[in-house]
């Protein structure tokens with residue numbers, strides 16, 4: 001493990017509470033990263049947090065629906081979710097596992113809970129694709145928790161590296177165009193964690209247990225701290241007085257136009273109309289010839 005010593009940690013630009021909503025067939029969730037932050041947090045398009053011990057909040061799941069033009073990354077903290085898609089992939093996601101799906105030119109998939117009681121908790125992140133990759137072949141991978149790269153700092157901070165690189169540990173997935181960093185960081189009481197971040201990358205921290213302090217700003221549970229982009233800044237320092245768990249996300253902005261209509265994210269309105277026509281005509285989930 002490589003030690004990081006930051007000289008100019010980023011400050012918190014603002015705290016974001018997110019928006020309670022429901023999606024799929026009525027799954028209750030908190031949309032942490034909403035559409036109006038898409039430009040500010042380019043290349044990230046959305047982050048949903050779902051967590052409930054009431055089956056009525058999640059049982060119907062997300063029946064067949066399409067995607068085109070971006071990637072969906074689902075991280076299950078607790079519970080069991082079955083994925084099936086039109087590209088022939090199937091996977092059961094559970095207990096700390098990650099599913100990374102590149103929709104590319106199009107998939108139709110379902111995400112259905114495989115439990116009738118108990119806690120279901122997790123996150124779904126939408127990561128944009130650059131213009132050149134929006135119509136690429138769909139790609140899919142499941143990672144069980146044990147298969148995700150992990151390390152523990154001398155202070156006992158446990159880090160799972162879903163994407164990118166942290167303290168010399170490469171993540172499960174890397175992407176050239178967006179260089180996403182996706183960490184799940186568990187901080188014991190009295191610990192601190194430093195993460196290097198390129199100054200031009202957009203970045204945020206989402207607290208899902210306890211509370212943390214970033215550059216003197218308290219970040220309560222279920223809040224996103226949007227980190228300021230300062231040309232001098234070299235990373236983020238997260239401190240926890242009591243046990244806390246956070247997600248750390250950063251990525252290189254694409255700086256391309258974003259045209260979104262529901263589950264389709266393209267660069268122009270004409271490409272959105274094309275996606276709708278392709279979906280209507282049954283071409284979206286077709287396997288390549």
Ligand code: FE2
Pocket residue numbers: 062065067072109111
């Ligand atoms: Fe989906």
